[in-house]
Amino acid sequence: MLVTVAFGLVLPIAAGLWQTGRAGVGVLPAIGATELSLVPLRDLIALPGFSTALRLTLVTGLGATALSILLAVGVCAAMHGRMSARASGRLLTPFLAAPHAAMAIGLAFLLSPSGWIARALAPLAGWDRPPMLATVNDPGGVALILGLTVKEVPFLLLVILSALSQIPVREHLAAGRSLGYGRGLVWIKVIMPQVWPLIRLPVMVVLAYSLSVVDMALILGPSNPPTLAVLLLRLFTAPDIGLMLPASAGALVQALLVAAAFAVLSLLERAGRVLGRWWVRRGGRGLSAEPGLWMATVLSALLFAAGALAMLSLLIWSFAWRWPWPGFLPDSWSLRAWSTPGSGWAAALGNTLILAVATTALSLALAIAWLEGEDRARRGRAGWAEALIYLPLLVPQIGFLFGLNVLFLRLGLTGGYTAVIWAQALFVFPYVMIALSDPWRALDPRLVRAAGSLGAGPWRRLFTVKLPVLLTPILTAAAIGVAVSVAQYLPTLFMGAGRIATLTTEAVTLSSSSDRRVTGVYATLQAGLPIAAYGAAFLIPALLHRNRRSLQAGGAA
Amino acid sequence: MTLELQEVAVAPKGARPLFPPITLTVRPGEVATVMGPSGIGKSTLLDAVGGHLAHGFTLSGSIRLDGRDLSPLPPEARRIGLMFQDAVLFPHLSVGDNLAFGLARSARGRAARRAAVETALDRAGLADLYDRDPATLSGGQRSRAALMRTLLAEPRALLLDEPFSKLDTTLRDDLRAFTFAHIRDRGIPALMVTHDPADAEAAGGTVIELTECTPQGSRTGCPHHMRRRNPDPA
Numbered sequence: 001m002l003v004t005v006a007f008g009l010v011l012p013i014a015a016g017l018w019q020t021g022r023a024g025v026g027v028l029p030a031i032g033a034t035e036l037s038l039v040p041l042r043d044l045i046a047l048p049g050f051s052t053a054l055r056l057t058l059v060t061g062l063g064a065t066a067l068s069i070l071l072a073v074g075v076c077a078a079m080h081g082r083m084s085a086r087a088s089g090r091l092l093t094p095f096l097a098a099p100h101a102a103m104a105i106g107l108a109f110l111l112s113p114s115g116w117i118a119r120a121l122a123p124l125a126g127w128d129r130p131p132m133l134a135t136v137n138d139p140g141g142v143a144l145i146l147g148l149t150v151k152e153v154p155f156l157l158l159v160i161l162s163a164l165s166q167i168p169v170r171e172h173l174a175a176g177r178s179l180g181y182g183r184g185l186v187w188i189k190v191i192m193p194q195v196w197p198l199i200r201l202p203v204m205v206v207l208a209y210s211l212s213v214v215d216m217a218l219i220l221g222p223s224n225p226p227t228l229a230v231l232l233l234r235l236f237t238a239p240d241i242g243l244m245l246p247a248s249a250g251a252l253v254q255a256l257l258v259a260a261a262f263a264v265l266s267l268l269e270r271a272g273r274v275l276g277r278w279w280v281r282r283g284g285r286g287l288s289a290e291p292g293l294w295m296a297t298v299l300s301a302l303l304f305a306a307g308a309l310a311m312l313s314l315l316i317w318s319f320a321w322r323w324p325w326p327g328f329l330p331d332s333w334s335l336r337a338w339s340t341p342g343s344g345w346a347a348a349l350g351n352t353l354i355l356a357v358a359t360t361a362l363s364l365a366l367a368i369a370w371l372e373g374e375d376r377a378r379r380g381r382a383g384w385a386e387a388l389i390y391l392p393l394l395v396p397q398i399g400f401l402f403g404l405n406v407l408f409l410r411l412g413l414t415g416g417y418t419a420v421i422w423a424q425a426l427f428v429f430p431y432v433m434i435a436l437s438d439p440w441r442a443l444d445p446r447l448v449r450a451a452g453s454l455g456a457g458p459w460r461r462l463f464t465v466k467l468p469v470l471l472t473p474i475l476t477a478a479a480i481g482v483a484v485s486v487a488q489y490l491p492t493l494f495m496g497a498g499r500i501a502t503l504t505t506e507a508v509t510l511s512s513s514s515d516r517r518v519t520g521v522y523a524t525l526q527a528g529l530p531i532a533a534y535g536a537a538f539l540i541p542a543l544l545h546r547n548r549r550s551l552q553a554g555g556a557a
Numbered sequence: 558m559t560l561e562l563q564e565v566a567v568a569p570k571g572a573r574p575l576f577p578p579i580t581l582t583v584r585p586g587e588v589a590t591v592m593g594p595s596g597i598g599k600s601t602l603l604d605a606v607g608g609h610l611a612h613g614f615t616l617s618g619s620i621r622l623d624g625r626d627l628s629p630l631p632p633e634a635r636r637i638g639l640m641f642q643d644a645v646l647f648p649h650l651s652v653g654d655n656l657a658f659g660l661a662r663s664a665r666g667r668a669a670r671r672a673a674v675e676t677a678l679d680r681a682g683l684a685d686l687y688d689r690d691p692a693t694l695s696g697g698q699r700s701r702a703a704l705m706r707t708l709l710a711e712p713r714a715l716l717l718d719e720p721f722s723k724l725d726t727t728l729r730d731d732l733r734a735f736t737f738a739h740i741r742d743r744g745i746p747a748l749m750v751t752h753d754p755a756d757a758e759a760a761g762g763t764v765i766e767l768t769e770c771t772p773q774g775s776r777t778g779c780p781h782h783m784r785r786r787n788p789d790p791a
Contacts (some may be wrong), residue, residue, distance in 0.1 A: 452632035
């Protein structure tokens with residue numbers, strides 16, 4: 001079982017990287033290139049805007065990651081203990097569920113010179129036409145950093161909250177404060193060093209993602225020159241197939257960039273350990289970190305507000321008809337954008353649903369099989385297996401997807417649902433697995449033993465005890481799977497050979513068009529689908545277990 | 558039916574055994590007790606007998622039930638019932654369905670099975686609680702339901718893991734009497750681990766006391782000392 005999953009995950013990534021790597025040094029027999037050389041790399045470096053693209057990638061990727069970590073840690077320190085886990089979970093869910101592309105489109109609607117914020121300011125500033133400001137697609141990448149941060153802060157908050165539940169925070173906080181340290185200092189000196197090992201992998205996922213994001217960078221990022229990942233996508237999809245060679249070299253650069261960022265992170269961690277020890281031993285209590293915590297909280301609240309308004313603006317635009325500047329709301333409303341499903345959104349919705357259901361079911365089945373396999377072997381997970389699960393989230397997508405596409409083309413798999421399902425499952429499976437592992441292990445082992453001592457064999461124990469008791473986490477994992485599947489842009493685009501149109505691929509394409517109503521429809525559906533999945537994951541167990549107190553939310557299961 | 562432990566010891570991988578080898582015969586209807594401080598491996602001993610030993614533990618010696626070696630059997634084939642300190646009813650099933658889960662396959666037919674469960678509920682003073690959510694039962698009710706669930710599976714031996722420690726004193730006496738009476742009735746051997754000397758007293762069977770290894774203890778046989786009372790009550 002483990003071996004199957006390992007091959008399903010590792011093989012495509014390794015093969016994809018190998019193919020991309022070969023093409024990066026000039027070997028791509030499919031287009032007649034067989035000579036090993038550094039020409040592709042030289043061509044890439046000679047491309048206009050390459051160095052700017054590199055700089056933009058580093059600034060946006062590292063900037064968004066650092067900002068997100070600071071904000072998330074600050075919010076946790078300021079708000080921990082003041083908000084119940086359930087309430088914060090419910091608050092975070094819509095932000096986690098909304099795909100990056102939908103959030104980016106909504107933010108563009110909100111921030112653009114003709115967007116909501118400018119409209120709100122227009123009467124005050126006396127603007128009689130949209131101001132000439134590059135607030136979206138700005139050459140510095142500020143809008144992209146903002147967009148990434150809106151999505152990454154909730155993710156990191158969730159990760160930190162779950163790490164904190166494994167640490168006696170209240171006791172350590174009380175102990176630290178009774179020794180004369182302020183709240184913020186205890187967080188920095190005592191709590192965070194314990195949290196960090198538990199969130200290191202998720203932070204690396206955020207880092208890798210921010211450095212190689214494509215869909216959000218297309219919508220919010222600078223366009224000329226764009227970030228490296230977008231530049232590579234343009235090269236890969238250019239009519240001149242000769243450009244595939246420098247593009248592959250670029251994919252290698254991208255992968256190296258991420259690897260270098262991981263190395264820097266590990267160096268920072270080591271430096272932090274040394275400096276931190278020195279700092280702790282000095283015993284300084286004077287510094288107050290409170291203002292920093294509150295600033296982080298206020299900034300995060302603003303980010304959450306922007307995210308909520310962004311999603312609202314998607315919905316409003318999809319129903320708007322006449323909406324002239326500088327009206328705060330549309331003059332007239334219309335169902336016209338929604339009333340023509342035949343124009344494409346019905347087909348895209350159908351494709352999206354098929355892919356989401358198939359990849360989620362596949363990933364869930366594999367995850368349950370893996371976890372049950374661990375149970376039956378009566379052993380925990382080896383460290384390498386844990387790393388394996390994270391692997392697809394740590395390697396930049398564009399680096400191996402192109403090579404995998406070349407491979408699939410040769411096998412004749414490209415362009416079909418199978419190829420897209422497999423490629424999406426590479427990213428859905430890890431999230432499903434991560435979401436399900438902790439609740440699965442937290443299941444009271446005595447339940448299973450009691451069932452065994454009553455004569456129930458392993459299959460009956462699985463189907464009549466484990467799965468029903470774990471219904472809530474299983475459905476939550478499924479909802480996460482749906483959200484991840486719906487959000488996939490690059491795997492769908494590459495493996496579907498552009499023939500399988502989903503809400504995400506269409507929304508990204510439409511985002512550069514002028515008709516915000518149609519874009520609004522696609523982006524609303526794209527955000528609505530995962531949110532509906534989360535809703536179902538909440539309602540179904542509540543309904544089925546309405547007479548089972550210990551299985552309801554908050555109960556001790 | 559007789560439960561026989563012959564030189565049974567359990568060791569974590571690469572470490573010394575948790576307790577010195579235990580040799581013990583539990584006759585039909587007898588409740589033998591193993592006592593000792595927490596962390597000494599009492600529950601691990603029950604895991605070994607029930608077949609629930611975690612990966613990484615090695616079992617030495619032999620465990621026989623009615624002369625049959627249990628070691629090759631998975632837990633579900635051993636037919637050894639298990640009682641925990643807090644009942645551990647399945648939270649997703651109603652009280653009655655918990656019992657039905659346990660009820661042996663030999664009871665056939667919907668009506669017959671339902672009747673068997675109703676009878677058992679009745680005997681446990683739980684009549685009319687078939688459809689109740691187990692989470693809404695009192696501690697004593699839950700323990701009785703768990704015992705009935707275990708007995709309906711027609712076990713050939715019973716393991717009790719501090720079954721009464723979470724109940725208050727009056728309830729504890731009641732439930733002890735209730736449980737031991739059922740064990741005698743069935744004529745099955747039972748092995749109980751507990752902290753409470755009163756449990757051992759009431760059980761009336763063989764008592765094995767495991768004590769922590771102390772520096773002085775090394776003279777009397779480290780790592781643990783074993784004391785046996787009522788070696789042969791006959």
